[in-house]
Amino acid sequence: MQYEFQIEGGNFSGAGESTSVIKKTLKQLGIDSTIIKRVVIALFEAEINVVAHAYNGKMIVEIFEDQIKMIVEDNGPGIENIELAMQEGYSTASEKVREMGFGAGMGLPNIKKNTDVLNIQSTPGVGTKLEMIVYI
Amino acid sequence: MKLKEIIEKLNLIVIVEANSDREISDAYASDLLSDVMGNAREGQIWITMQTHKNLGAIASLKDLPAIIIIGNNIPSSDLIDYAKENSIAILSTNSTCYQTCGRLWNLLKNNDIQS
Numbered sequence: 001m002q003y004e005f006q007i008e009g010g011n012f013s014g015a016g017e018s019t020s021v022i023k024k025t026l027k028q029l030g031i032d033s034t035i036i037k038r039v040v041i042a043l044f045e046a047e048i049n050v051v052a053h054a055y056n057g058k059m060i061v062e063i064f065e066d067q068i069k070m071i072v073e074d075n076g077p078g079i080e081n082i083e084l085a086m087q088e089g090y091s092t093a094s095e096k097v098r099e100m101g102f103g104a105g106m107g108l109p110n111i112k113k114n115t116d117v118l119n120i121q122s123t124p125g126v127g128t129k130l131e132m133i134v135y136i
Numbered sequence: 137m138k139l140k141e142i143i144e145k146l147n148l149i150v151i152v153e154a155n156s157d158r159e160i161s162d163a164y165a166s167d168l169l170s171d172v173m174g175n176a177r178e179g180q181i182w183i184t185m186q187t188h189k190n191l192g193a194i195a196s197l198k199d200l201p202a203i204i205i206i207g208n209n210i211p212s213s214d215l216i217d218y219a220k221e222n223s224i225a226i227l228s229t230n231s232t233c234y235q236t237c238g239r240l241w242n243l244l245k246n247n248d249i250q251s
Contacts, residue, residue: 013214016193023197040197041173048169101186106170113174 046072152226192218
């Protein structure tokens with residue numbers, strides 16, 4: 001099963017909707033709640049990253065018997081230094097985003113903690129692609 | 137303890153009523169949304185000074201039945217709408233975060249708080 005959602009940069013109001021659809025779907029499929037919790041954290045953080053940093057993006061979620069594969073890809077500024085971005089507390093988020101309680105530099109570390117596989121490809125000035133897998 | 141008892145004992149203002157009969161045994165206090173996303177657990181009350189709509193999405197994704205907004209901060213109207221649609225209680229108090237956490241801790245301390 002494959003699901004695809006568009007994510008609009010800067011649209012905080014709609015943030016979390018795609019993740020919510022996937023959560024409901026996984027619940028209906030009877031997937032273990034521990035797995036659902038991990039997927040929800042990873043997807044929401046990836047979605048927020050696109051909203052907070054990029055111009056637009058998309059989320060593709062494929063559900064297999066043994067794994068959930070998630071791709072979140074955006075057109076945006078990209079990540080200059082991925083190693084630095086993976087460090088807890090490091091963030092390039094704007095003041096406005098931080099005032100909302102986002103931009104604490106915990107997004108990518110949260111994703112890393114809750115996925116079994118995380119690949120980040122990014123080209124500064126072009127965009128970022130996250131590939132994430134959670135094994136069922 | 138039921139949510140409605142907590143509301144009464146902490147003298148909380150009910151902005152969106154939901155989950156009044158839900159048993160509550162624990163809470164999580166944070167204004168950093170990724171912290172809540174990563175570390176809050178299902179069934180906890182969320183104590184925060186944030187007021188915007190994304191709180192609703194997080195509470196719903198994390199199965200948090202209620203949000204207490206501290207320090208007389210006013211929830212945004214789109215958060216209120218979201219909470220009504222998704223059955224999340226929105227409560228408010230003029231107490232500080234410290235006072236609210238302290239009072240709630242006293243109420244719930246005999247319960248088996250998980251951490």
